Amino acid sequence: MNGVIGPKRFYKEASVASHAMGFAVTLDGRIPKTPAKNHLILPNANAARLVASEWAMQGDSIDPASMPVTRLINVALDHGATSRDAMVDQVVKHAGTDLVCYRAPTPDSLIQAQAAAWDPLLDWAKQHFEVELVTTTSALAIHQSPLALERVARAARALDDLRLTALAFANGLAGSAIVALALVHGQLSGEDAFKAIRIEEDWQAQRWGKDPDEEKVAQARRLDLIAVEALVKALGA
Structure with missing residues (x-):
C-alpha cells in the first residue's frame, strides 16, 4: 500500500x-x-x-x-490514439541519447558488464529493425544517424495503441529505446530489462553498498517494467 x-x-x-x-x-x-x-x-x-x-x-x-497494468491501459484507452506521434517522438528522442550507447571508459569489469548486457541488444536491433546505433566512451553527446532514428520511429509506429503506450512507458523508465523495444517484442523479460538499465548502479552497489532510498525507487521501476512484460504477453503476438 x-x-x-x-x-x-x-x-x-x-x-x-x-x-x-x-x-x-x-x-x-x-x-x-x-x-x-x-x-x-x-x-x-x-x-x-x-x-x-x-x-x-x-x-x-x-x-x-499497485495497479501498473491498469494505469497503462487507462493511458492507452484515453490518449493512445491521439498521442501516437508524441509517443513515437519520445522514443526517437531517447534513441538519440540511448543508455546502451554510452559506455564507461574504465574499469575493465564495468566495461565488460556493459558490453555483455548491451551489445546483444544493439545486435538484435540491427538485425530486427535495421537500426544501427553508434557507441561512445566519451561524456560528450554523440549524434546518431537520421536513418537509424527514422528506423526506430518506424518500429514504434508499427505498434498498435496499447503496445505503443507500453513502449513509450518502458522507454521513459529505461532511458533506452533499445531496451524498451526489446521488452515489448519479447526479447527481454521485465526483470532482465531492469538489470540491463542498472549495470552501473549494480556495479557501484557491489562495491559501496546500496542506498535504501534509491533502492526503493529502483524497485518501483522494476515492478513497472515487469508489468509491461505482463501486458505485452497478455496481448499476444
Whole structure:
C-alpha cells in the first residue's frame, strides 16, 4: 500500500465478460471507466484478466500504485490514439541519447558488464529493425544517424495503441529505446530489462553498498517494467 490510503474498495468481485468490442473488466458486473470515461475494454480475454486481477487483489482501499497494468491501459484507452506521434517522438528522442550507447571508459569489469548486457541488444536491433546505433566512451553527446532514428520511429509506429503506450512507458523508465523495444517484442523479460538499465548502479552497489532510498525507487521501476512484460504477453503476438 506504500502508506497511502486510496479510495475505499466499492466492489466485491472483479471479473471479465465478453463484449462486442472485445473483453470487458467488470466490477460486480459493471464495467468500470477510465479517467476520461472510456469503458475498460481490452482486445482479448488474457489482457482483460490481467487487469481484472489487479482489481481483485486490492484490499479495503484501492492503491493505484499497485495497479501498473491498469494505469497503462487507462493511458492507452484515453490518449493512445491521439498521442501516437508524441509517443513515437519520445522514443526517437531517447534513441538519440540511448543508455546502451554510452559506455564507461574504465574499469575493465564495468566495461565488460556493459558490453555483455548491451551489445546483444544493439545486435538484435540491427538485425530486427535495421537500426544501427553508434557507441561512445566519451561524456560528450554523440549524434546518431537520421536513418537509424527514422528506423526506430518506424518500429514504434508499427505498434498498435496499447503496445505503443507500453513502449513509450518502458522507454521513459529505461532511458533506452533499445531496451524498451526489446521488452515489448519479447526479447527481454521485465526483470532482465531492469538489470540491463542498472549495470552501473549494480556495479557501484557491489562495491559501496546500496542506498535504501534509491533502492526503493529502483524497485518501483522494476515492478513497472515487469508489468509491461505482463501486458505485452497478455496481448499476444
